[in-house]
Amino acid sequence: MRKAASGAAPGRPLPRAFYARDPVVVARAVLGRLLVHDSPQGRVSGLIVEAEAYRGADDPASHAYRGRTARNAAMFGEPGHAYVYFTYGMHHCLNLVTGPAGKASAVLVRALEPVEGGELMRERRGTSATARLARGPGNVARALGITRAQDGLDLVGGALWLSDLPPRRGGHRIARGPRIGIRVGLDRDWRCFLEGHPCVSGPAGGTPREGRARGAGRFPAPRLTRP
DNA sequence: TTGATGATTCGCT
DNA sequence: GCGAATCATCAAT
Numbered sequence: 001m002r003k004a005a006s007g008a009a010p011g012r013p014l015p016r017a018f019y020a021r022d023p024v025v026v027a028r029a030v031l032g033r034l035l036v037h038d039s040p041q042g043r044v045s046g047l048i049v050e051a052e053a054y055r056g057a058d059d060p061a062s063h064a065y066r067g068r069t070a071r072n073a074a075m076f077g078e079p080g081h082a083y084v085y086f087t088y089g090m091h092h093c094l095n096l097v098t099g100p101a102g103k104a105s106a107v108l109v110r111a112l113e114p115v116e117g118g119e120l121m122r123e124r125r126g127t128s129a130t131a132r133l134a135r136g137p138g139n140v141a142r143a144l145g146i147t148r149a150q151d152g153l154d155l156v157g158g159a160l161w162l163s164d165l166p167p168r169r170g171g172h173r174i175a176r177g178p179r180i181g182i183r184v185g186l187d188r189d190w191r192c193f194l195e196g197h198p199c200v201s202g203p204a205g206g207t208p209r210e211g212r213a214r215g216a217g218r219f220p221a222p223r224l225t226r227p
Numbered sequence: 228t229t230g231a232t233g234a235t236t237c238g239c240t
Numbered sequence: 241g242c243g244a245a246t247c248a249t250c251a252a253t
Contacts, residue, residue, distance in 0.1 A: 089235095181234055
């Protein structure tokens with residue numbers, strides 16, 4: 001009985017200027033914003049509740065740190081485009097290209113609060129727990145139906161876009177912390193999320209844990225033995 | 228051409 | 241809480 005908002009306009013795409021800023025600024029600015037994907041199967045959308053910034057050449061944790069390649073080419077293009085990559089042999093991750101063209105900075109979308117197309121997301125994810133439909137970057141891509149086919153898509157005027165409606169944060173505060181799943185650059189608090197939000201990934205949901213990043217003690221014998 | 232790695236997730240104990 | 245699964249991409253040879 002959900003009154004699908006086919007008639008109610010979910011806003012318009014944010015202008016390219018929104019993305020043409022520092023990724024840390026953009027990561028914070030997208031929290032509570034509506035991300036929409038008009039997929040062939042129908043529209044799915046959700047509010048971004050967690051995002052991480054990656055700063056290209058200045059950031060050892062970024063795919064772009066070692067320079068431009070075929071895979072990360074989208075990041076070196078104009079801001080306001082999608083960068084989708086495949087990792088761990090099973091997961092796709094969705095990024096928003098930010099900063100000036102050539103800077104290769106991006107914002108990783110880590111978690112969404114489902115808004116529209118919940119049933120379609122459940123179908124794709126194979127779970128009924130709403131809070132987990134789009135929790136974690138791999139799940140975000142799966143719930144939205146994002147694959148490498150969406151790599152390089154224009155977020156301004158395409159099927160995948162971010163709405164200019166005012167952010168809806170549901171009373172949650174914006175918190176910051178170290179990024180997840182990386183071994184370098186942990187000293188930079190470039191992960192932004194809505195504190196206490198049930199859809200946020202991580203140890204205790206959206207609760208910040210001080211002094212200890214996830215995975216900090218998980219590598220007793222570092223395999224990173226490059227000279 | 229080959230070997231190694233990874234911005235993860237899930238299931239089992 | 242911990243370890244396995246799984247494959248595209250990259251760098252070196």
